[in-house]
Amino acid sequence: xxxxxxxxxxxxxxxxxxxxxxxxxxxxxxxxxxxxxxxxxxxxxxxxxxxxxxxxxxxxxxxxxxxxxxxxxxxxxxxxxxxxxxxxxxxxxxxxxxxxxxxxxxxxxxxxxxxxxxxxxxxxxxxxxxxxxxxxxxxxxxxxxxxxxxxxxxxxxxxxxx
Amino acid sequence: xxxxxxxxxxxxxxxxxxxxxxxxxxxxxxxxxxxxxxxxxxxxxxxxxxxxxxxxxxxxxxxxxxxxxxxxxxxxxxxxxxxxxxxx
Numbered sequence: 001x002x003x004x005x006x007x008x009x010x011x012x013x014x015x016x017x018x019x020x021x022x023x024x025x026x027x028x029x030x031x032x033x034x035x036x037x038x039x040x041x042x043x044x045x046x047x048x049x050x051x052x053x054x055x056x057x058x059x060x061x062x063x064x065x066x067x068x069x070x071x072x073x074x075x076x077x078x079x080x081x082x083x084x085x086x087x088x089x090x091x092x093x094x095x096x097x098x099x100x101x102x103x104x105x106x107x108x109x110x111x112x113x114x115x116x117x118x119x120x121x122x123x124x125x126x127x128x129x130x131x132x133x134x135x136x137x138x139x140x141x142x143x144x145x146x147x148x149x150x151x152x153x154x155x156x157x158x159x160x161x162x
Numbered sequence: 163x164x165x166x167x168x169x170x171x172x173x174x175x176x177x178x179x180x181x182x183x184x185x186x187x188x189x190x191x192x193x194x195x196x197x198x199x200x201x202x203x204x205x206x207x208x209x210x211x212x213x214x215x216x217x218x219x220x221x222x223x224x225x226x227x228x229x230x231x232x233x234x235x236x237x238x239x240x241x242x243x244x245x246x247x248x249x250x
Contacts, residue, residue: 001222003176007163009225030168030209039204050180063244087241089179090231097186106183106192115197156203158196159169160182 025134036155037117044111045120045154046075047145050094050101050162051086051127062087064129068141072148073123075104088129089162101162120152128162164212171206173199175215178223178231191217 007024015021035042051060053071061067062085073082079098084091094100104123111119124145131137149157164172175182175195184192195215202213236243 001176001218003174004223004225004228006179006225006228007166013229024163024166026166027168030170032170032209035203039200042203044200062241087232087236087244090228090235091180092235092238093186094180099192100181100183100186103183103192103196106189106196109193110196110200116200156200158199161163162180162182 022130023132023134039116039156040114041117042155043118043120043153044107044116045149045152045157046102046104046107046123046160047126047157048102048123048160048162049126049128050084050089050091050160051129052082052084052098052102052125055081055083059083060085060127061129064127066131066133067127067129068131068133068137070124070126070141070145073125075108075119075121075123079105086127086129086162094162101160103158103160107158117155120149120154122148122152124148168210170209171202172212173202173215174212175217177217177219178228181219184217 011022051062051064052073053060054073054077057071058069060071064086082098082102084095084098084101091101094102099105102123102125107116107119110116164174173195175184177184184195195217198213198215202211206213235241
């Protein structure tokens with residue numbers, strides 16, 4: 001089956017409602033660095049943008065606009081303590097099983113199995129939604145996330161966009 | 163979206179949004195999706211490579227289904243609709 005072209009469909013829908021064209025991030029090239037060691041020796045970190053936070057953290061706005069914040073979630077946090085606030089996708093299945101968008105339990109199993117060297121003990125989550133401040137995201141939020149990943153000793157990162 | 167952003171390496175799972183790592187409680191599918199995605203770290207040959215994963219969603223889905231699902235979710239959860247409007 002052909003994938004949905006969400007970008008064109010969303011552009012069309014929102015512009016019909018009078019919204020200005022959304023400036024999607026678009027790049028001509030990709031950054032690249034080779035993996036320095038085999039996967040089973042790498043420390044893997046997880047970043048998910050599905051609006052997940054721990055019950056004692058500042059909640060994400062399910063209709064986030066220009067939210068540049070992120071949360072750090074210890075990967076040993078029981079799922080019962082995690083919440084998902086994100087209304088830009090049908091999150092009902094993800095709420096039933098957070099692994100759909102925040103695959104902590106599966107990655108812990110892959111760590112136990114030795115498929116990855118280790119799974120970084122802190123995951124990073126974002127809420128996203130509509131964002132009209134991409135420069136601030138790149139210049140302010142990203143360096144803070146990078147500092148977390150460096151502190152965790154991550155060699156590789158799995159990004160789950162939602 | 164991935165093709166526009168061009169992350170260094172990507173694995174694409176053609177499932178409805180909200181199922182990026184597979185179906186709920188389908189542990190073996192989720193594990194396979196993740197292993198396939200992580201393998202791209204070592205197998206990708208050029209920057210921006212996108213690997214299409216060989217899993218199929220069981221029913222056809224289109225953008226109109228995505229919008230209908232959102233509406234039914236908001237109704238079911240009694241969520242307030244989005245009140246943000248564009249600045250004129």
